Amino acid sequence: MTFPEKVDYVIVGAGIHGLSTAWHFAVKLKARGKCDGSKIVVIDKDSIAAGASGIACGVVRNNYYQPAMRELMTLCVDVWESDAKNLHYHNVGYMQISPKCMEEDVAEIFAQQ
Ligand SMILES: Cc1cc2nc3c(=O)[nH]c(=O)nc-3n(C[C@H](O)[C@H](O)[C@H](O)COP(=O)(O)OP(=O)(O)OC[C@H]3O[C@@H](n4cnc5c(N)ncnc54)[C@H](O)[C@@H]3O)c2cc1C
Known part of the structure; x- marks a missing residue:
């Protein structure tokens, strides 16, 4: 995806907590009629599940x-x-x-x- 120039919400870290936070946040914002999730971006210094989430048992x-x-x-x-x-x-x-x-x-x- 192309990196957006402006977003309202940035979540740092694409492990299970960052992704879960983004998902639940998007659901809540949508329920309040505020946005559909497209204004939330998750960034990671490496990649999705690059940390503990990728090696958990x-x-x-x-x-x-x-x-x-x-x-x-x-x-x-x-x-x-x-x-x-x-x-x-x-x-x-x-x-x-x-x-x-x-x-x-x-x-x-x-x-x-
Ligand atoms: C070997 C092992 C086995 C495990 N087994 C289990 C299990 O069986 N069951 C269980 O429930 N839990 C298990 N755990 C614990 C579980 O994996 C962690 O509690 C959980 O994955 C943590 O998720 P997180 O999103 O907080 O962190 P992480 O998954 O570590 O995600 C953090 C992310 O943030 C990124 N990041 C860090 N700093 C920056 C920065 N400055 N800028 C941008 N991005 C950044 C990292 O690249 C990473 O992708 C295990 C852990 C380990 C290490």
Whole structure:
């Protein structure tokens, strides 16, 4: 694409967060009748998914200790499960191996899940 000379919104970084921000922002602006997304540009010093997003293992795990993270992961899983076939989502569960000092925390996370 040709680089626009003027845009209203610039998002720096074309990893999963930058692209997700751009997409959700475009949806919100469109809903408010402000623009159709064409005024948002995502720029990257390298290319799309050049950073961590391009090398992530593809695992959606929900064994974080912070309750807010688990809530976020639950919402993510809802998205993945909404179209599991096309998104290639396979729910396989997980096995966690931890040192003894983490056992209580791991049990607490499991109970909260
Ligand atoms: C080996 C590995 C495995 C992982 N596995 C998983 C997993 O299985 N499941 C999971 O949920 N998470 C996983 N993660 C974590 C996950 O990949 C990251 O949390 C996520 O990709 C971060 O996305 P991001 O958009 O914030 O950053 P990035 O994907 O790193 O994107 C940042 C972008 O910004 C660009 N950029 C940086 N500086 C500038 C600048 N000055 N100007 C312009 N562009 C710039 C970079 O080129 C890059 O494209 C893994 C991470 C790694 C490293």
